[in-house]
Amino acid sequence: MTDYLNVGKIVNTQGIKGEVRVISQTDFPELRYKNGAKLTLFQAQKAPLDLIVKSHRKHKNFDIISFENHPTINDVEGYRDGLLKVAKDELAELSADEFYYHEIIGATVYDETGAEIGKVKEILSPGANDVWVVQRQKKKDLLLPYIEGVVTKVDVKNQRIDVEIPEGLMDDEN
Numbered sequence: 001m002t003d004y005l006n007v008g009k010i011v012n013t014q015g016i017k018g019e020v021r022v023i024s025q026t027d028f029p030e031l032r033y034k035n036g037a038k039l040t041l042f043q044a045q046k047a048p049l050d051l052i053v054k055s056h057r058k059h060k061n062f063d064i065i066s067f068e069n070h071p072t073i074n075d076v077e078g079y080r081d082g083l084l085k086v087a088k089d090e091l092a093e094l095s096a097d098e099f100y101y102h103e104i105i106g107a108t109v110y111d112e113t114g115a116e117i118g119k120v121k122e123i124l125s126p127g128a129n130d131v132w133v134v135q136r137q138k139k140k141d142l143l144l145p146y147i148e149g150v151v152t153k154v155d156v157k158n159q160r161i162d163v164e165i166p167e168g169l170m171d172d173e174n
Helices: 073-079
Strands: 004-014 019-024 038-042 049-059 062-067 083-087 108-110 116-124 131-135 142-145 151-155 160-163
Touching: 004 038, 004 062, 004 073, 019 073, 062 073, 116 142
Parallel strands: 108 160
Antiparallel strands: 004 019, 004 083, 019 062, 038 049, 038 083, 049 062, 108 116, 116 131, 131 142, 151 160
């Protein structure tokens, strides 16, 4: 069976010409949503459906996508809340300092002394750099900026991330 990775979630329709609003969960929207790209739609209680991207544009914080053979709002209305995914074997090769979200989420984070801080549970993309949300035991989540000097080493194979915590970042011991 093929493994799939999330690319985005359809949150609504856009206009009447068969477009959908997508909240992206991919680092490569220009690749995932290019004309002719194949995405698989997953919805509760329905069989996965392969869709071919016809057009893509950005609008506010959304990716607006239309699919081949879906010219009207009626064709896409039922796709709301569906997850768009890509087959894992269709992933692009990354350079040594790049990672897919699925490779980082679940990894254990260690500080400069080798003490375990917690596990990455989510990745946020608020702007200039990603922020890794680290779930800690009996403490608030740590928001860790993915920048040089903070994240010192990422070992995807062993699911280990070494970091140097800047002063003041973990002063919230509650």
